[in-house]
Amino acid sequence: MSDMNDLEKKIGKIPVIFRELAEKNPELHDKILALDNLIWDDGALSRQIKKVIAISIAAALRDEHAVQAQIAGAKKLGVKKEEIEEGLRVAFLLSGMPAYAYGKAKLEETYK
Amino acid sequence: MSDMNDLEKKIGKIPVIFRELAEKNPELHDKILALDNLIWDDGALSRQIKKVIAISIAAALRDEHAVQAQIAGAKKLGVKKEEIEEGLRVAFLLSGMPAYAYGKAKLEETYK
Amino acid sequence: MSDMNDLEKKIGKIPVIFRELAEKNPELHDKILALDNLIWDDGALSRQIKKVIAISIAAALRDEHAVQAQIAGAKKLGVKKEEIEEGLRVAFLLSGMPAYAYGKAKLEETYK
Amino acid sequence: MSDMNDLEKKIGKIPVIFRELAEKNPELHDKILALDNLIWDDGALSRQIKKVIAISIAAALRDEHAVQAQIAGAKKLGVKKEEIEEGLRVAFLLSGMPAYAYGKAKLEETYK
Amino acid sequence: MSDMNDLEKKIGKIPVIFRELAEKNPELHDKILALDNLIWDDGALSRQIKKVIAISIAAALRDEHAVQAQIAGAKKLGVKKEEIEEGLRVAFLLSGMPAYAYGKAKLEETYK
Amino acid sequence: MSDMNDLEKKIGKIPVIFRELAEKNPELHDKILALDNLIWDDGALSRQIKKVIAISIAAALRDEHAVQAQIAGAKKLGVKKEEIEEGLRVAFLLSGMPAYAYGKAKLEETYK
Numbered sequence: 014m015s016d017m018n019d020l021e022k023k024i025g026k027i028p029v030i031f032r033e034l035a036e037k038n039p040e041l042h043d044k045i046l047a048l049d050n051l052i053w054d055d056g057a058l059s060r061q062i063k064k065v066i067a068i069s070i071a072a073a074l075r076d077e078h079a080v081q082a083q084i085a086g087a088k089k090l091g092v093k094k095e096e097i098e099e100g101l102r103v104a105f106l107l108s109g110m111p112a113y114a115y116g117k118a119k120l121e122e123t124y125k
Numbered sequence: 126m127s128d129m130n131d132l133e134k135k136i137g138k139i140p141v142i143f144r145e146l147a148e149k150n151p152e153l154h155d156k157i158l159a160l161d162n163l164i165w166d167d168g169a170l171s172r173q174i175k176k177v178i179a180i181s182i183a184a185a186l187r188d189e190h191a192v193q194a195q196i197a198g199a200k201k202l203g204v205k206k207e208e209i210e211e212g213l214r215v216a217f218l219l220s221g222m223p224a225y226a227y228g229k230a231k232l233e234e235t236y237k
Numbered sequence: 238m239s240d241m242n243d244l245e246k247k248i249g250k251i252p253v254i255f256r257e258l259a260e261k262n263p264e265l266h267d268k269i270l271a272l273d274n275l276i277w278d279d280g281a282l283s284r285q286i287k288k289v290i291a292i293s294i295a296a297a298l299r300d301e302h303a304v305q306a307q308i309a310g311a312k313k314l315g316v317k318k319e320e321i322e323e324g325l326r327v328a329f330l331l332s333g334m335p336a337y338a339y340g341k342a343k344l345e346e347t348y349k
Numbered sequence: 350m351s352d353m354n355d356l357e358k359k360i361g362k363i364p365v366i367f368r369e370l371a372e373k374n375p376e377l378h379d380k381i382l383a384l385d386n387l388i389w390d391d392g393a394l395s396r397q398i399k400k401v402i403a404i405s406i407a408a409a410l411r412d413e414h415a416v417q418a419q420i421a422g423a424k425k426l427g428v429k430k431e432e433i434e435e436g437l438r439v440a441f442l443l444s445g446m447p448a449y450a451y452g453k454a455k456l457e458e459t460y461k
Numbered sequence: 462m463s464d465m466n467d468l469e470k471k472i473g474k475i476p477v478i479f480r481e482l483a484e485k486n487p488e489l490h491d492k493i494l495a496l497d498n499l500i501w502d503d504g505a506l507s508r509q510i511k512k513v514i515a516i517s518i519a520a521a522l523r524d525e526h527a528v529q530a531q532i533a534g535a536k537k538l539g540v541k542k543e544e545i546e547e548g549l550r551v552a553f554l555l556s557g558m559p560a561y562a563y564g565k566a567k568l569e570e571t572y573k
Numbered sequence: 574m575s576d577m578n579d580l581e582k583k584i585g586k587i588p589v590i591f592r593e594l595a596e597k598n599p600e601l602h603d604k605i606l607a608l609d610n611l612i613w614d615d616g617a618l619s620r621q622i623k624k625v626i627a628i629s630i631a632a633a634l635r636d637e638h639a640v641q642a643q644i645a646g647a648k649k650l651g652v653k654k655e656e657i658e659e660g661l662r663v664a665f666l667l668s669g670m671p672a673y674a675y676g677k678a679k680l681e682e683t684y685k
Contacts, residue, residue, distance in 0.1 A: 030562040033569070041550065044608040045558070051604050052214045057207035062174060066215045069178045070185045071559070073445075075300050076523050079219060079559040095169035102164045102265065103178045107191060108445040109409075110269070111295070111303040114254040121257070142450040145457070153438065156275050157446070160268040183447070185557075187636050188411050191447040214601065221521075221556040222605070223631070223639040226590040233593070276438045281431035286398060290405045290439045297406045297669075299524050303443060319393035326388045326489065327402045331415060333633075333668040334493070335519070335527040338478040345481070366674040369681070377662065380499050381670070384492040407671070412635050415671040500662045505655035510622060514629045514660050518667045521630045527667060543617035550612045551626045555639060 016046050023053035023060050025086030061092045069100040072116035073108035080116055084123045094124045128158050135165035135172050137198030173204045181212040184228035185220035192228055196235045206236045240270050247277035247284050249310030285316045293324040296340035297332035304340055308347045318348045352382050359389035359396050361422030397428045405436040408452035409444035416452055420459045430460045464494050471501035471508050473534030509540045517548040520564035521556035528564055532571045542572045576606050583613035583620050585646030621652045629660040632676035633668035640676055644683045654684045 017035070021027050034042035053060055064087040071079035087097060097120050105113035129147070133139050146154035165172055176199040183191035199209060209232050217225035241259070245251050258266035277284055288311040295303035311321060321344050329337035353371070357363050370378035389396055400423040407415035423433060433456050441449035465483070469475050482490035501508055512535040519527035535545060545568050553561035577595070581587050594602035613620055624647040631639035647657060657680050665673035 030565055044611050048604040048608055052218055056211050058211045063215050066178050066181045066212050067219055070182050070219045073182045076559050099168050099170045100178050103175050106164055106446050107179055107182045109443045111300050117254055142453055156272040160272055163268050188447050219557045222554050223636050229590055276442055280435050282435045287439050290402050290436050291443055293402045294406055294409045294443045323392050323394045324402050327399050330388055331403055331406045331669045334666050335524050341478055366677055380496040384496055387492050412671050500666055504659050506659045511663050514626050514663045515667055517626045518630055518633045518664060547616050547618045548626050551623050554612055555627055555630045
């Protein structure tokens with residue numbers, strides 16, 4: 014389970030689905046966990062910046078669950094609200110006003 | 126035109142469509158330019174990081190033109206290849222292997 | 238604020254996010270407002286037809302918030318139910334049955 | 350074949366895929382043709398306006414083939430360039446700058 | 462109405478929208494019904510496998526309503542949970558972790 | 574390299590990007606390979622059916638590269654043309670006519 018603790022440090026908050034996978038589909042869980050740990054690790058980009066990217070992508074895709082999950086994790090990792098807001102502006106340019114509006118609403122809700 | 130020079134500094138490279146707009150739809154051009162200048166400006170995030178976000182979103186959306194345009198601009202702004210590659214990994218997680226493959230192929234092509 | 242009143246006439250109903258932006262991100266708000274006013278203005282297409290287009294796009298993108306917001310605005314602008322229904326049929330052809338089903342359900346709800 | 354001639358009048362130009370379907374998958378072809386004829390018929394919206402909607406949706410979805418096919422048909426039906434351009438502005442607002450850029454580039458190409 | 466009974470056998474459960482169409486837009490309803498009956502029929506692929514495909518597509522598109530409707534139908538047709546779960550893994554690879562998470566959550570809910 | 578040979582058996586054809594990853598980003602490559610091997614393995618669904626699902630998803634997403642790559646792999650695995658065609662019909666229903674047209678055109682090209 015140390016891998017999952019590692020991941021928690023990296024992404025701020027483990028989604029429920031992940032904990033369920035550990036029980037019900039352990040083999041898939043292990044593969045995803047290994048991939049996740051690699052992707053979220055600090056590297057050329059910090060894990061905080063990666064969170065901003067993830068939120069911006071999720072907003073661009075109109076993926077409400079992912080927006081919510083990623084913003085919750087970002088908050089725990091100490092990502093600043095202004096950073097997320099500026100990432101969402103890029104999502105606006107590339108994917109339209111509703112992408113921004115989605116993300117902004119969730120951001121205000123989580124960071125109030 | 127100073128606004129457009131400003132924008133060039135911020136995004137690395139002005140897409141052709143933008144130059145055409147200046148002639149054919151000047152009013153729309155001005156509004157978009159004003160918005161663009163605001164969005165791409167250094168703020169809580171640097172313009173370089175915003176480029177990484179834009180590339181990651183474009184890859185997630187399977188938007189090949191946008192991927193290409195954003196990577197070209199990123200290179201001019203001095204964004205490091207590793208930063209883009211790590212942004213694309215986040216796109217993989219949120220939008221699948223082809224999102225990564227798209228972006229990676231364009232990245233290798235532009236940064237070789 | 239006269240620009241926002243203008244916009245209200247054009248789109249029927251200003252989304253909450255927009256009013257919040259005016260307070261919290263006034264510079265971004267002004268740029269978007271200027272762009273919005275230009276886009277929604279009567280021109281080669283009436284603002285009513287533009288609403289039908291916006292609803293059809295939002296349905297095609299499975300963007301429920303945008304579908305709802307655009308249909309609410311359309312009703313205030315006097316767009317006919319049949320016009321929206323026919324726009325949604327085009328969304329069906331280009332983006333599948335669920336695009337139509339989404340929009341149709343919201344349409345019945347708002348126009349009952 | 351009279352149904353297909355009907356459809357040609359309505360959509361301006363029958364895509365190649367459609368003619369192939371008639372030979373290779375005649376049953377599917379007939380069902381789609383019947384649906385197509387119903388959807389594209391003049392009704393609360395003219396077939397010209399429906400074309401503008403189809404182009405705007407295709408641009409919003411980054412569907413280049415559909416953008417191209419729909420613009421080609423629109424031209425044959427006498428849709429005005431300005432109408433399409435204004436539809437694409439709505440696509441910009443709802444789906445981002447690349448949606449507009451896509452469509453605009455194809456529009457200039459087809460209507461020059 | 463025998464066509465609709467046919468369809469019910471094929472897809473497990475007719476969505477509400479469909480029953481409403483029969484009343485309010487009978488002509489559109491008939492065309493879609495004819496197409497639906499053709500598409501869902503057993504052929505080179507069984508209707509059960511087609512359901513797994515439909516669920517995987519809906520998850521890939523982040524189309525929650527379609528995911529839910531298709532899983533409900535799949536259960537009535539006797540599709541096995543493991544088949545759907547494996548289809549969702551393919552959705553993960555092609556459209557990201559949230560596509561899998563969406564579908565998996567609905568699957569657990571419906572098949573518990 | 575035996576894992577990659579395994580994968581080749583499962584998916585028919587390894588995309589170029591994958592071979593490049595092995596050299597340039599070996600750690601990421603290994604994680605994805607492990608995940609891929611798990612996902613594509615015969616289980617409740619055969620690897621052939623998983624290919625049909627992958628093609629249908631890729632078509633629904635308008636992801637041309639993925640459509641092409643998956644169809645090429647499917648052919649090597651002995652997937653029948655009719656099976657893919659029927660999967661694409663489901664993509665039509667859930668994601669519109671262009672999704673079908675995309676996939677159908679590539680299918681005819683690869684299977685002629």
